[in-house]
Amino acid sequence: MEWLMAGICWATFAQTPPPPRCGPPTELDLVVIRLSYEVAAEVSTCGRCGAPLGAGLHVLTQYDGRRRDWRISVATRCHGWRRHRHLAVVRETSNELRLGPLRPCARSWE
Numbered sequence: 001m002e003w004l005m006a007g008i009c010w011a012t013f014a015q016t017p018p019p020p021r022c023g024p025p026t027e028l029d030l031v032v033i034r035l036s037y038e039v040a041a042e043v044s045t046c047g048r049c050g051a052p053l054g055a056g057l058h059v060l061t062q063y064d065g066r067r068r069d070w071r072i073s074v075a076t077r078c079h080g081w082r083r084h085r086h087l088a089v090v091r092e093t094s095n096e097l098r099l100g101p102l103r104p105c106a107r108s109w110e
């Protein structure tokens with residue numbers, strides 16, 4: 001019965017669009033992004049050598065305060081001997097986080 005109540009409550013909220021956001025990403029955004037990419041790195045392999053990803057994960061926020069949008073870069077390396085660097089870009093569009101894929105950097109020595 002609880003799931004029925006949750007559905008009814010959710011339908012009430014779904015009728016009104018969420019308010020437009022402005023400003024930098026929130027702490028909750030950053031936690032969700034970090035956890036999402038930790039899981040993605042845990043189950044992914046290097047696009048160059050096939051070694052597991054997840055050797056260190058860095059989340060870099062780029063927000064200058066003048067524009068409404070922001071961008072977050074997520075970087076990690078593979079566990080292979082070359083430690084290939086992988087990057088993903090997170091953006092916000094229409095009040096939704098868009099998590100880009102982890103891709104190997106163009107330069108092979110990174």
Ligand SMILES: [Zn+2]
Pocket residue numbers: 046047048049050051078079080082083084
């Ligand atoms: Zn690699």
